[in-house]
Amino acid sequence: MKPWLTFAWIAALRFLAEGRMQSGFILSGIAIGVGVIVFMSAMLTSVQTNFTNRVLTSQPQIQLLAPQEVARPLRRHDGVIEAAIVQQPTQRILSIDQWQTILAAMRARPDVVIATPTVSGSALAVRGDASRSIGIFGMQPDDYFRIVRVPDYIVAGNSDLGSDDILVGLELAKDIGATIGDKINVTTAMGGSRTLTIKGIFDLGNKGANERNAYVALRTAQSLLGLLGGVTTIDLTVADVYAAETIAQDVQATLPVEADSWIKTNAQFFTAIRAQNLSSALIRIFVGLSVAFGIAAVLVVSVLQRSKDIGILRAMGCARGQILRIFLIQGGVLGFVGSLAGALVGAAALMVWHRYARQADGSELFPLYIQPSLFVSSAALATITGVIAGIVPALRAASLDPVDAIHG
């Protein structure tokens, strides 16, 4: 017997060890339950983290746009509508009114980290016989590339943009058969036309973006889109990414711009995440309940099997509280050991998943984010669940009458 253990611990561990079969079965049950929770939680966290990271490194957290033009019905001065059918206005590319003032106001805000103007619109990229419609983003690389990290995704060339340079995606380059140093012609519906040199080719990991996105210097886009001196958006990043929507609403309320936060533009994602988190919480609760009932069932049977032992111990001067403790400890130990095994099962499942669930080209679907706190909290929760599950059996054991227990 180990001198550092107290009587209740010694008895609890011996009883568990003696009831090997029961202990083994319930431990397997707990391990599977906890394993599922660990696996599921890690996947959910990874999906969320990856999505958030991707969104936050590939798009601004808030975009300021010119307010949409709205057509109003024409009224006479007595209020009667003269022209009842109102045509939607064509949404021209509009510059933000007084964008310099707004930009300065944004840069002055302490909760805004970066504010940078951009000009974007559609264009046609032509090289020889090939032509593709593209979206051109004119921006100031110094600031803009801190928001959308295009330089991190450059696969050929570099991202040092001069006024006659352009960065294109991998797919576009393939489609029009161009490579670094090649010249392409870019024209817009506003009549702008420039011959630009491909300075770099990027792979954003998204086919659509690789086909459509093209980055040029701000002035180049302004001249192409006929917006000299104007900008279409002001892109912002903020200190607290989750406060983006509040900040956007605040900006929209005080300045003549429309402000869209990444939270609003990705509302569907957040709804999906909320639904997933809710269902994972439910799964957790139900797994927790089945673990609790499993432990309680095993301990109730154990109390019945050991009633003579309990009677003898009581006859030898063992207090009710000690008996109570023996069974609470058993519950806690089952929960704890089961959850450790479960953490291993979950981690193994994650590794297997990560090894075999691959994209067509063999690269990983997304990196796994496994937080140690997940294991700690699972173990702590399972231990507490075990102790709670042990309460009813333990009370039963402690309330056994020694005479009945010995002779019954």
Add this chain to the structure above:
Amino acid sequence: MADLLALEGIRKSYNVGTPVETEVLHGINVTIHPREFVALMGPSGSGKSTLLNIIGLLDRPTSGRLSIHGEDTTQLSEAALTSLRGHTIGFVFQYHYLISAFTARENVMMPMLLDHGRPDDAMERRADELLDWVDLGKWRNNRALNMSGGQQQRVAIARALAMDPLLVLADEPTGNLDTASADAVFELMRRFNRERGTTFLIVTHNHALADRCNRIIQVVDGRITEDRINLLEGHSQ
């Protein structure tokens, strides 16, 4: 010499307050003195076990007084009774001998462990000494289930003696053993009583064994019908 144990008007009813309420002990008066080796005899169902459980503080009488060393125990709390029981009384039962999850030595250590809370070397030494004394030193690391009934009962005796109790209560300790083992078990208790002066109260149906006790109490239908000093003690063997 002061009485070790005094029972005055002990009554015990089962199923109190129900239609099947039955009184099984009808006013027991008896005094046990230190160093006595007492046989408690009587037909099955006469109330011997019930009486032993009350004396052993495992059960409370419905009425009457039970004093140990002149001190009334009927008013003590449950926790106080448990503690008093652990320190003053050792038990040997007929059927369930040992706790199977523990070795022979650990079983003998158990009452001391319950008292101290944690195991220590002194307990181990005391347990080994007792096991040697019941001639089972070699078996100390055996689990209970790997031993014969007689061996288990000898371990149980060693365990009952671990706390140096004032009184050992044995309810048909040899009832489940063959004659040779029964004799060995009985002889161990007799010897301990002689050498150390520990008081024993033993329920038995075996007249040959009862004749080796120095006092014989007969219980019939919940009443003491005979209580005699056995002057011929040991002479009938």
